[in-house]
Amino acid sequence: MEKAKVYFTKDTGSKSLVRLYEALGKELKGNVAVKLHSGERGNQNYLRPEFVKPIIDKVNGTVVECNTAYGHDMGGARFNTTTHMEVMKEHGWTENFDVDILDSEGPDLTLEIPNGKVIKENYVGKDLDKYNSLLVLSHFKGHPMGGFGGALKQLSIGCASSAGKCWIHSTGKSADMKTCWTIPVEQDEFLEAMADAAGSVHEMFKDNVVYINSLVNLSVDCDCCYVAEDPCMKDIGIMISTDPVAIDQACLDMVYSSKDPGRDHLVERIESRHGRHTVDAAASLGYGTKEYELIDIDEQ
Template sequence: MEKSKVYFTRNTGRDSLVRLYKALGKELKGNVAVKLHTGEAGNQNFLRPEFVKPIVDEVNGTVVECNTAYGHDMGGHRFNTLEHEKVLRDHGWTENFDVEILDAGGPDKVLEIPNGKIIKKNFVGKDIEKYNSMLVLSHFKGHPMGGFGGALKQLSIGCASTAGKCWIHSTGQSDSMKDCWEKEVNHDEFLEAMADAAESVNTFFKDSIVYINCLVNLSVDCDCCHVAEDPCMKDIGIMISTDPVAIDQACLDMVYSSDDPGRDHFLERVESRHGVHTVEAAAALGFGNREYELIDIDEK
């Protein structure tokens, strides 16, 4: 397989998002969904609206989200549409963009995964059908369960409805918040289920999807944590690609090659959760390539 192209800049200013998009040279057309993490109530590390505004405006996109699968007992305030909308307002999203919660109204859209290793279907918000293309704009960081969060997590857990999140987390045993967290799950199979779900969304948009990963605010915790650990590493840069596997692999490689004193703490989170296995599983499904060419746009 030919190496995938991943474009990179160490400049973490907000205008770099547009510079990278133009360097990639792939125009997202029609009604564009911008899938990003808008942040759990209380989280301090999520990408801010003012940071992403230039690229959202560039693609004339709508910021899209989905409800979560964890309630107040787990620090959640986005598991129902009413509370989720309040968090969106509090975090400044609705005043800056058109915003849509894709699973605000049922029933979910079911995406089949014929070649899925763990799950054979994925549940996403039905309003994903409104969109012709998608920009997956991810904050690359650690994650309490997945080890790290990047493009693949944003494609899978991020795009899944509440039922879909339950389905992935329970490795296809439950689509209900009532019992999905009580199921006994093999951890590697959970990571493989994420890869399965990611493949289904990637396939849905075919060649009309682009991925940006921002290696900033590098905490070991996800933006879904209402109390997150502060960043442990300095900002590294921003990447863009049409390959979600390549861009996540490139981000991991960039962290591994860093001499930042916080690197080992970050990597302990990744390795203790076997985070790279999501990348391995996605590559095995054939919708991305771990081999890539890194192109520094600042050197052109």
């Protein structure tokens, strides 16, 4: 597999997302789903609507999300469509965009994973089938379970329905929210299940998917945390690619090579959860490559 192209800018202004999209030269056509993280109620680090509005307007996209697999007992307010939409409204998403909770109604859409390492099928919100193209807007940061969150996490956990999230987290043992969290799993198998699921969504859209990772608000915690640590590093920049493996690898490389004093804290979070194993597993499945060419659009 030849090197993937990953475009980068240090400019973290909202217009830079459009500049990157134009530099990439890949036009998303038809009905465009824009997968992003709406942010848990109480979270302070999620990407704001005003930041992503220029690129969403550019592609004339619909903001899509899926319900979570954790309830009030775990600090969640987005585990059903009613409360999720309340949070979407509180965070300004419904005010600025058309919003579609993909798994608001069943049954889920099942995506087969014949070559999956751990799981052989993935359950996503059925409304995903309405869209011709996918723009994945990821906030790159740490994560308490996966080590880090980027394009691969958005494709897997992000696009999975509530049942699908349970299925991935339990490594294919339960699709029920009441039981999936009680099942012991091996960390690397969970990460491989995530890579399996991510590949099924990437293959669903094939050549009609673009990934943007924003290395801003670099906390060790995910936007799903209602109580999250404040960012530990300064903003680095924004990347775009058509390869989810390459863009996550490029982000990891930038964090690991950073001289920022908060770098060690984020790297410890990634390493302690074996986070890089997700990228390795995804690359071995063949739907992306860790080999990339980084193109700085500020130097062009």
